[in-house]
Amino acid sequence: MKVIIFGATGMVGRGVLRECLLDARVSGVLTVGRSATGLAHPKLREIVHTGLPDLAPIEAELAGYDACFFCLGVSSAGMSEKDYRHLTYDYAVAAGSTLARLNPGSAFVYVSGAGTDAGGRAMWSRVKGETENALLAMDLRAYMFRPGYIQPLYGVTSRTRLYRLGYVVTRPLYPVLRRMFPAAVTTTEQIGKAMIAVAAGGAPGRVLGPADINAL
Template identity: 35%
Template sequence: MTRTALVAGATGLVGGFLLKRLLDAPTYDRVVVITRRSVGLSHPKLIEIVTDFETLELALAKSAIHADDAFCALGTTIRKAGSQPAFHRVDFDYVVNFARAAKASGATRFLLVSAIGASARSSIFYSRVKGEAEDAVAALGFEAAHIFRPGLILGERGDRRPAEAAMMGAMPFLNPLLVGPAKIYRGIPADTVAAAMVAAAASSARGRIVHTYASMASLAQA
């Protein structure tokens, strides 16, 4: 049986690797990307829906595409967004809009890239928004809602992030020191997160499943 994957955030670091893996996966005969700009790829499986994320529910409904699994790698930083409200729009509003649209299109699994420390009860704005988005997605009633909480995501980004670049350089030395409960804070390659998402979509798990470093590494190797 062939399936259709629905993807948001394909132009980002994790999303770029995720898109390539989905296009290579024999599980899917169609990969539908919801995007504000073209991903710049040509592939027999690939379908692009270029739309504003404010109106993506309407755009997806008009396309009449039936989805099976929805993958969300949307995300920004407060610095890049420019303000807390702008960050909230991307990391909460757009994520939840996409999840609603995916559910309406028939998706039964939703796979979301979040962040370590995400909690709706956090006193840290970034972590609180991430946690609120997780809760809102899980409340939509997908058969399975896979939440991926990486620490520092390792990989080459299009934008300059000096602090992250410094941390990435230190991770080969820091990662071995992060053991036991601290293992969840290890840096993880973007492609490992992407591979774990594709593997999780093929599992029979149900309900809300949270993945941190160890489970993502294990899934990626499966």
């Protein structure tokens, strides 16, 4: 199985990349992002592309893949809806529509968020929900991952300073959170393994929360 990862330098993307490189079912990984991961591996190939959401210049490199793990995402804090929509909806839909044309029927796993709702009151929730709906309507085996609290493992860290500090504080509490709220927490390792499982064999539903992700 050959996979594409968008956003492999972020916290979730880096965790997903780690699992892909370790899993024997994944024969090749192509990362697409604004910067390189800094990793070297026989299965890994990277495209540094700063022109998102326009993928036309690199289209020829995206054909022939079985799955895409879309891990690009930004916090909506302090952002206008227009800017957040551009970085969230436009980027994901551009990737999805391009891959639906180049690799129809391939798996596309989109990292959304708990509380996503196209009809919701919160701006980020609406935009994420509209993004999910657009992807689910494409000629893809699209799956929406809605993780709650994500614990980074194996040296994976968030690129956002405030989040990094938060994870340092909550790391010792993760075992307690896992016992008390098993349906609301997951890890970067579990997300990566679940994405590979979904790409390889599907899932019972198209919208998957933390409990579903952990079960996979």
